[in-house]
Amino acid sequence: MQSLSAIVKQIVSPVGVGQIMCTVLVALLPGLLAHTYFFGPGIVINIVLCCVASVLIETVCIKLRKRSVYTALTDGTAIVTAFLLALTLPPLAPWWICVLGMLVALLPGKHLYGGTGHNPFNPAMLGYAFLLICFPLEMTQWLNPANIPETQQLLPGLIDSIRITLGSSHLDTAHWDAITMATPLDKIKHAAPENLISTVQGSQGFIGAYAWEWSNLGFLLGGLWMLWRRVISWHIPVSVLMVLALCYAVSNIPLAGSAVQVTPLFGLFSGAAMLGAFFIATDPVSAAASRRGQLIYGAGIGFLIFIIREFGGYPEGVAFAVLLMNLTVPTIDHYCKVKAKSRDKHEPG
Amino acid sequence: MKPQHLTNRFQGGLVVSDPTATKVLPVIATGLPTTVVLPLQTSHNSYTPNVDSGQAVLKGQRLDHLTPSGASPLLAPTSGVIKSIARYACSQSPGGAVNSIIIDVDGEDNWHPDAQLFHDWHQLSRDSQLTALQASALIGHGGGGFALYRKLTSATKPIKTLIVNAVECEPMINCDAALLQTAANDIIAGAFALASLCGADNTVIAIENGKQQILQSLVESLTDNTSNNMTLCVVPDIYPVGAERQLVEVVCGVKVVAPDIPSRHGILCCNAATLAAFHSFVSTGYPSLRRLVTVAGSAIQKPANFDALIGTPIKDLVDIAGMHSPMTAEHSLTVGGSICGTGFYDFNAPVLANTNCILVDKPDKNPVTEVACIRCARCSDVCPAELLPQQMHRHIQAGKPEDAQAFGLDACIECGCCDQVCPSNIPLTASFRDSRATLRQRHQIEIAANESARRYDMRQQRLEQKTLEKNRRLMERKRALQKQTASTEQSSPQRPDADAIKAAMMRSRQRKKNRPGNDSTG
Numbered sequence: 001m002q003s004l005s006a007i008v009k010q011i012v013s014p015v016g017v018g019q020i021m022c023t024v025l026v027a028l029l030p031g032l033l034a035h036t037y038f039f040g041p042g043i044v045i046n047i048v049l050c051c052v053a054s055v056l057i058e059t060v061c062i063k064l065r066k067r068s069v070y071t072a073l074t075d076g077t078a079i080v081t082a083f084l085l086a087l088t089l090p091p092l093a094p095w096w097i098c099v100l101g102m103l104v105a106l107l108p109g110k111h112l113y114g115g116t117g118h119n120p121f122n123p124a125m126l127g128y129a130f131l132l133i134c135f136p137l138e139m140t141q142w143l144n145p146a147n148i149p150e151t152q153q154l155l156p157g158l159i160d161s162i163r164i165t166l167g168s169s170h171l172d173t174a175h176w177d178a179i180t181m182a183t184p185l186d187k188i189k190h191a192a193p194e195n196l197i198s199t200v201q202g203s204q205g206f207i208g209a210y211a212w213e214w215s216n217l218g219f220l221l222g223g224l225w226m227l228w229r230r231v232i233s234w235h236i237p238v239s240v241l242m243v244l245a246l247c248y249a250v251s252n253i254p255l256a257g258s259a260v261q262v263t264p265l266f267g268l269f270s271g272a273a274m275l276g277a278f279f280i281a282t283d284p285v286s287a288a289a290s291r292r293g294q295l296i297y298g299a300g301i302g303f304l305i306f307i308i309r310e311f312g313g314y315p316e317g318v319a320f321a322v323l324l325m326n327l328t329v330p331t332i333d334h335y336c337k338v339k340a341k342s343r344d345k346h347e348p349g
Numbered sequence: 350m351k352p353q354h355l356t357n358r359f360q361g362g363l364v365v366s367d368p369t370a371t372k373v374l375p376v377i378a379t380g381l382p383t384t385v386v387l388p389l390q391t392s393h394n395s396y397t398p399n400v401d402s403g404q405a406v407l408k409g410q411r412l413d414h415l416t417p418s419g420a421s422p423l424l425a426p427t428s429g430v431i432k433s434i435a436r437y438a439c440s441q442s443p444g445g446a447v448n449s450i451i452i453d454v455d456g457e458d459n460w461h462p463d464a465q466l467f468h469d470w471h472q473l474s475r476d477s478q479l480t481a482l483q484a485s486a487l488i489g490h491g492g493g494g495f496a497l498y499r500k501l502t503s504a505t506k507p508i509k510t511l512i513v514n515a516v517e518c519e520p521m522i523n524c525d526a527a528l529l530q531t532a533a534n535d536i537i538a539g540a541f542a543l544a545s546l547c548g549a550d551n552t553v554i555a556i557e558n559g560k561q562q563i564l565q566s567l568v569e570s571l572t573d574n575t576s577n578n579m580t581l582c583v584v585p586d587i588y589p590v591g592a593e594r595q596l597v598e599v600v601c602g603v604k605v606v607a608p609d610i611p612s613r614h615g616i617l618c619c620n621a622a623t624l625a626a627f628h629s630f631v632s633t634g635y636p637s638l639r640r641l642v643t644v645a646g647s648a649i650q651k652p653a654n655f656d657a658l659i660g661t662p663i664k665d666l667v668d669i670a671g672m673h674s675p676m677t678a679e680h681s682l683t684v685g686g687s688i689c690g691t692g693f694y695d696f697n698a699p700v701l702a703n704t705n706c707i708l709v710d711k712p713d714k715n716p717v718t719e720v721a722c723i724r725c726a727r728c729s730d731v732c733p734a735e736l737l738p739q740q741m742h743r744h745i746q747a748g749k750p751e752d753a754q755a756f757g758l759d760a761c762i763e764c765g766c767c768d769q770v771c772p773s774n775i776p777l778t779a780s781f782r783d784s785r786a787t788l789r790q791r792h793q794i795e796i797a798a799n800e801s802a803r804r805y806d807m808r809q810q811r812l813e814q815k816t817l818e819k820n821r822r823l824m825e826r827k828r829a830l831q832k833q834t835a836s837t838e839q840s841s842p843q844r845p846d847a848d849a850i851k852a853a854m855m856r857s858r859q860r861k862k863n864r865p866g867n868d869s870t871g
């Protein structure tokens with residue numbers, strides 16, 4: 001006879017941390033595919049580089065901390081961090097950008113605080129923020145989406161991409177300039193007021209920024225799947241996206257003083273909005289603990305993304321919004337002690 | 350009678366499919382054990398023994414000193430001789446051992462002459478019924494181990510509804526099902542008696558969905574008994590619907606959050622087994638000192654429900670049930686059900702009034718490893734007490750259980766739902782149980798310290814008072830003397846006893862001179 005209590009346990013407890021992280025990785029695939037289709041294989045190289053770096057760094061750290069390497073690697077958190085960082089890096093970023101980013105993400109971001117479960121900041125975003133501040137040039141060289149006819153031929157293939165990433169091959173400046181560009185959000189922000197309308201129209205796809213909308217759609221799809229699999233709860237993504245959309249809607253009212261004509265839909269399907277809302281902000285370790293606290297946390301992130309996109313000096317606000325809200329988590333948690341009260345459901349009040 | 354299907358829900362909880370749900374294990378009567386063990390400290394009671402080792406005791410004899418708080422007494426479950434009063438294994442103590450009375454059973458099973466508390470329950474006044482109930486030491490047979498008398502007297506509102514909790518606490522526990530099948534009439538009779546004692550207008554018997562057989566037997570018994578204000582409710586089978594507060598929420602729609610108790614809302618919730626014991630007490634006048642215990646698990650050969658004497662060592666029952674392979678230290682023993690039972694290591698621990706289930710499992714081949722909390726909030730989603738287990742865990746890990754109290758540690762019903770869903774395999778419930786025990790201990794020490802500080806202060810005050818009083822009296826005497834002397838001096842300047850004083854002084858000087866000599870010789 002099999003242990004009956006073991007059967008009970010199996011039925012009610014189907015997941016461990018490792019399975020959760022695997023689900024997250026699978027959920028990233030649709031967005032990743034869209035990304036690769038429009039921006040070439042560079043992103044895949046980033047992912048491979050980041051994963052290798054991540055496994056190496058993680059192993060060394062765990063060995064130094066004298067813990068079980070097997071347990072640490074199989075929980076999958078380091079790989080998820082690697083994927084998230086890689087997805088936010090420009091496709092043709094040099095290899096050392098990936099390695100350096102992972103170093104910052106895992107060393108000060110995670111292991112200095114005591115490893116998985118103890119990090120106050122989202123490790124991937126810490127790595128990204130570090131890179132953006134130290135290497136602004138490398139970090140803002142985004143490729144033109146592949147389907148614009150004039151750049152399609154110029155976009156490097158897999159072999160070329162690897163060469164460029166590893167630094168063994170250089171594109172001449174003209175070529176480089178032809179295939180790279182600022183992200184649509186960046187362009188809109190820096191467009192002169194008289195060109196604004198045309199800039200917005202020029203980068204418009206059918207719902208969001210051209211090409212970006214597809215990767216956003218992919219991440220949305222993956223996010224919804226995670227919701228369905230109950231890997232994440234709705235609280236953080238919904239509050240992030242609602243508040244972000246609301247901010248764009250308010251800024252569209254002429255009286256609000258802002259001239260930005262970005263529709264809420266455009267805002268939601270551009271940049272890293274969906275990736276941020278479903279995959280980055282929902283990192284449970286650095287998010288608020290209670291569901292009520294998560295609503296506040298998500299709302300804060302949505303608001304900060306808008307503020308940084310509109311008024312900050314950076315093209316995208318997800319990373320800094322998440323890091324800033326990470327700082328507020330202890331306070332949010334302190335004030336969100338949900339405590340049930342006795343009540344008679346039949347009596348009003 | 351038609352059962353009423355309820356669909357109300359409570360927050361959180363788990364849907365658990367229990368492989369044993371439809372099977373009712375056989376009931377096996379056990380004889381007298383050779384030893385019985387009675388812990389002096391359980392979760393709700395602590396006793397001071399009034400007996401000593403070597404003393405002979407009779408069945409139903411009171412073994413503890415009266416405590417002022419109206420706590421329930423400790424009764425000898427059978428006759429015998431007290432072997433010792435010493436530390437012994439106990440499944441309800443976090444340390445695993447507690448001071449206990451150990452009785453060598455003589456096998457006579459003779460009742461103490463005072464053990465029968467009355468001859469006819471119905472002729473007693475309500476107050477004497479309550480006193481008799483207290484003296485019978487009837488402790489709830491559910492999980493909580495709360496004395497029935499305390500439950501009745503803690504009501505601040507008149508009791509309107511009596512809920513008979515016939516829902517099995519959790520998967521694997523089978524004793525309530527067995528009792529319902531074999532003694533449904535006793536339970537119903539007990540419910541009637543208790544309803545009239547507490548004045549409840551209506552009685553609800555609650556049973557979980559999916560127990561068709563038992564439902565059928567209950568329906569039959571209820572049709573036999575004329576029962577106007579008794580209803581039968583089928584509640585959704587969501588764990589822990591058998592927990593008192595959750596059942597009250599489902600049946601009455603009243604949410605009761607600890608430290609609040611249902612009886613303050615006019616609701617009394619009573620385990621079916623408690624009612625059967627109550628019935629046996631009411632009909633005979635003798636306290637009920639046995640209970641049904643499920644013994645099961647993967648290592649047990651013949652799982653069964655044992656009708657056992659309270660105080661029987663667990664080992665005796667496991668021996669009767671038989672094990673597939675000889676008992677080793679690797680076998681895991683769980684007291685309570687498979688979800689919220691406490692892992693325990695000593696098979697010598699006794700069966701207590703609220704021990705409903707004993708699980709013995711084979712050594713776990715691939716034990717799970719606990720990793721750090723990733724704050725995924727699954728635990729708080731399923732917590733029926735609407736707590737934040739992850740936050741409480743965080744504070745407990747930081748060594749601050751009192752901070753966890755700010756997050757409602759005291760309202761935790763120790764249901765184990767959080768453990769079941771935790772992807773990091775953290776034994777949350779066990780850590781909550783331990784922290785609560787630590788805090789309780791700390792609290793008791795504090796109370797004791799305050800008490801001795803108070804006593805010290807009182808003593809100081811008394812001493813001060815005494816000195817003051819003494820001084821006052823001295824002064825008075827002195828004044829009186831002075832007055833006297835003054836008056837005598839007035840009458841005769843020469844004091845008449847001056848010679849006597851001189852003689853006394855001489856004597857005293859003589860004594861002083863002698864003292865050093867005494868010292869040297871002595």
Ligand code: SF4
Pocket residue numbers: 721722723724725726727728729738739742767770771772773774775777
């Ligand atoms: S379920 Fe476990 S890992 Fe998740 S928040 Fe609760 S304690 Fe932490």
Ligand code: SF4
Pocket residue numbers: 728731732733734735736738760761762763764765766767768777778781
């Ligand atoms: S054991 Fe306590 S904290 Fe855990 S789910 Fe049950 S009531 Fe909530």
